[in-house]
Amino acid sequence: MTSGESRRSSDARARAAQTKRDRTRRALLDAAEANFGARGWNRTRMEDIAATAGVSPATAYNHFPSKHALIGHVYAPLVHSLVRQAEQDRAAGRPVEDALRDQIHALTRTSWRYRGLTAAFWYAAQDYIATRVGGPPDPADLGDPRTLAPVPDTILGILQDGQASGELRPYPPALEVSGMIVNILLIRAVNRPHEPPEHTAELLLTVLFGTLKPEVLCAATADERPFASGH
Numbered sequence: 001m002t003s004g005e006s007r008r009s010s011d012a013r014a015r016a017a018q019t020k021r022d023r024t025r026r027a028l029l030d031a032a033e034a035n036f037g038a039r040g041w042n043r044t045r046m047e048d049i050a051a052t053a054g055v056s057p058a059t060a061y062n063h064f065p066s067k068h069a070l071i072g073h074v075y076a077p078l079v080h081s082l083v084r085q086a087e088q089d090r091a092a093g094r095p096v097e098d099a100l101r102d103q104i105h106a107l108t109r110t111s112w113r114y115r116g117l118t119a120a121f122w123y124a125a126q127d128y129i130a131t132r133v134g135g136p137p138d139p140a141d142l143g144d145p146r147t148l149a150p151v152p153d154t155i156l157g158i159l160q161d162g163q164a165s166g167e168l169r170p171y172p173p174a175l176e177v178s179g180m181i182v183n184i185l186l187i188r189a190v191n192r193p194h195e196p197p198e199h200t201a202e203l204l205l206t207v208l209f210g211t212l213k214p215e216v217l218c219a220a221t222a223d224e225r226p227f228a229s230g231h
Helices: 003-039 046-053 056-062 067-093 096-113 115-133 153-165 174-193 196-211
Strands: none
Touching: 003 056, 003 096, 003 115, 003 174, 046 056, 046 067, 046 115, 046 196, 056 153, 067 096, 067 115, 067 174, 096 115, 096 153, 096 174, 115 174, 174 196
């Protein structure tokens, strides 16, 4: 075999190995989404996910070092698609109030559509805080589901823009408000999984603007709900 043939053969083997790794990773992510969504955080083991994916537990751990990291990777695409939309709105100079309304509605629809998975993600985050870190997420910690799927980032940048421009009150800071809103959302995913998403969105928007732009609420009549569906 010539050196060129040997190199082509080696490249082909490398591509085949990478394709196999990609397929295994995809199978694990799909199996994890199904198991976490149906069984919840505590009742799902890495062994269950591996069995559903048709691989060994050792293979599952080779791809994902922990159950916390795995659920973070499962939930991440849901978050990143919303973050991209927020970035596009910011780049286009969209009005802050409109961007926040749409983003909160998108967040609550996502939470409702994937309510089992969302509840499992919330439990995973709380478990990671209690057993591993005891504090806010560290961007360098890629085992933390909150780092892998940073839900507050879906509204954080918009809030920062609104506070910088004076459209929103400067206190509490955007980082605190975004975390507060997301915590309410995730807790309701656990405690009220069948609450219609438009009801959740109205609550979140009322809390958000009541904190940072209360004049929106003050301008409404006593029985008016400015963030009710259809407004």
